[in-house]
Amino acid sequence: MAAGAPESQSRFGHSVKGLLTEKVNACGTDVIALTKQVLKGSRSSELLGQAARNMVLQEDAILHSEDSLRKMAIITTHLQYQQEAIQKNVELSSNLQDQLKHLLK
Numbered sequence: 001m002a003a004g005a006p007e008s009q010s011r012f013g014h015s016v017k018g019l020l021t022e023k024v025n026a027c028g029t030d031v032i033a034l035t036k037q038v039l040k041g042s043r044s045s046e047l048l049g050q051a052a053r054n055m056v057l058q059e060d061a062i063l064h065s066e067d068s069l070r071k072m073a074i075i076t077t078h079l080q081y082q083q084e085a086i087q088k089n090v091e092l093s094s095n096l097q098d099q100l101k102h103l104l105k
Helices: 004-104
Strands: none
Touching: none
């Protein structure tokens, strides 16, 4: 029995080494997977940050467009008033021309 004990210890040692190697390989695989996930998460963060910056730029452009449209509406109103005034003056001018023609006859 004394001769069988070192042999069983040797088999047990190889078995433990095999299990240990498997566990180390599994841990290595898990670390690689975790690293990939962290990198993927950091890339997602970059993309989210870029999307937020783009959204702010678009919001500024929209606000600027709203301001421009408001100014254009004011200008349009002023142009309409001027057009009405010109039209009245043209009508008065026609009346004055008619009156002048009658006076000059």
